[in-house]
Amino acid sequence: MGVRERERVGRHRRGFLRYGAALGAAFVGSHADPLYAQRPENSSPTLADSTKKLGAPVGPYGERARFETAVRRQAKTPTNESSWTFTPLEDSRGIITPSALHFERHHGGIPILDPAKHKLMIHGLVERPLVLTVGEIHRLPAVSRIYFIECSGNTLTEWEKPTESGVQGTHGLTSCSEWTGVPLSLLLIEAGVQNGGTWIVAEGADAAVMTRSIPLEKAMDDILLAYGQNGEALRPEQGYPLRLVIPGWEGSAQVKWVRRLKVVDKPYMTREETSKYTDLMPDGTARRFTFVMEAKSVITTPSGDQRLPSVGFYEIRGLAWSGRGAVRRVEVSTDGGRNWSDARLEEPVLRHAHTRFCHPWRWDGRETILQSRCTDESGYVQPTREELVKQRGLHSYYHNNAIQSWKVSASGSVRNVHA
């Protein structure tokens, strides 16, 4: 290890420790739901203390119960500004990710942008170049849509061998929100795209000045210029005051803090679509503009790091999603893939959104492997890891949507395995 490497690791360790300290004791214990093991004890009948004194007064902005400890966890990266955090999927309920727990991926930290000063420029191959204020964008006809956003690097540690212990680490770079904003097509029609305009260069106002090229066709179809998330303004780490939301496509293209949209006649081959976010194949070629997030599912309960306290009934729960539309079917195997049963899809089942699936299961106390596999509206079926590796080798890095396996031991502990 060279001096620089030691410095890098040291810097990282200090950063990680600082972050860990801020999170308190949340990671010291188990990720399992501690309430799972609890049984109603025998005790003399009494009324709860909470009925004998007044509760807390009303307040201006709510916080979750003090007993809830789920937090985002930071990846081990050399800096804290070009880094990412994972959503604690094992603690998620329903399909909406709380804004405060939405995964993060920043390339140069989170900028502080005053919405009264921030502006959006639309120019390039347009009839009428525009500079718009955030307030003007708020005045335009708005829509609200529930969409997942997944980083194309989600599950990247799991290509060669099981690496992350729990579902937060293996799959926590996906989150789902209700996004509110203006269809980008509305603004492009206002600006008037000229003949020859086929791509858009979207640019953020962060320190990385994150820039991606996006096909105009998708922009005219369903991209949102969003300012709302789950009923309030975007969180700063999600692009406040303006971001792109591109249904079903990789998160890195959904430029946050967006300040400029230039209509152009070709992709601009930015660093984040050439050097990064391209998928290297075994023959040395690399796939570029691999935008679509293919169908994927994962069991979130029971999942790695959890422990089943006893034999008996458990509801297997998980999330499924597809960048090609709606999830049509999720199957669950409780015997390592020999037999598959249809899981129940919890409503609502929305295009380009997380879909919750549930499956009743009685654990008999024997070692077994739990898996889920989803099929989307296009008929695409979530592949095994072997199938993906056969096509793409071990160095494509991004877009690992393989079937996940969780091994339940006879003691009830659950761990990440390749099966």
Place this chain on the structure above:
Amino acid sequence: MHSVLVVALAIIYISPVSGQSPTYGVGREPSPQEIRVWDIAIGPDGKELPEGGSTAAIGRNVYAAKCAACHGKGGKEGPYDVLVGGFQSLTSARPVKTVGSYWPYATTLWDYINRAMPFQAPGSLSSQEVYGITAYILYLNGIVQESETISAQTLARVRMPNRDGFVADPRPDTNGLGKAGRAKPAKR
């Protein structure tokens, strides 16, 4: 009834709007100068590049002062992204994706340094410094000569070794059923 409709249409379509956009009357037209200042993205034909140029010989000192601490004296040592070398490694068990071995366009290098480097002081380099650093990194990769001027006119013409290494997205590339075989009917 008719007159109400006519009035409503007049409000929507006929009343003068304060802004530039035709239907909703929002926004204003940016001045050419404003567009020039904002328009920093450099496409592969390099037409947005500012006037200027530099050489690796000049860029060497700028690189040493502004880049080497993170990328190494020779661009290979790290600790952050390796910029130099990795040739012939893309098909190996340990691919090294550098500017020389992987990046398809030289314009990307100028664009990225200009917008986002140095990491701790993004946007702090002059365009002349960016030309110099770009030339030096290309020189370290053996792509240009030390004395060759890299400029608004020449950068887009630099032929990167992996220019033809990229392909369109062919997915879906799996049939999805794998060794588990076709799904059986639900058993409850």
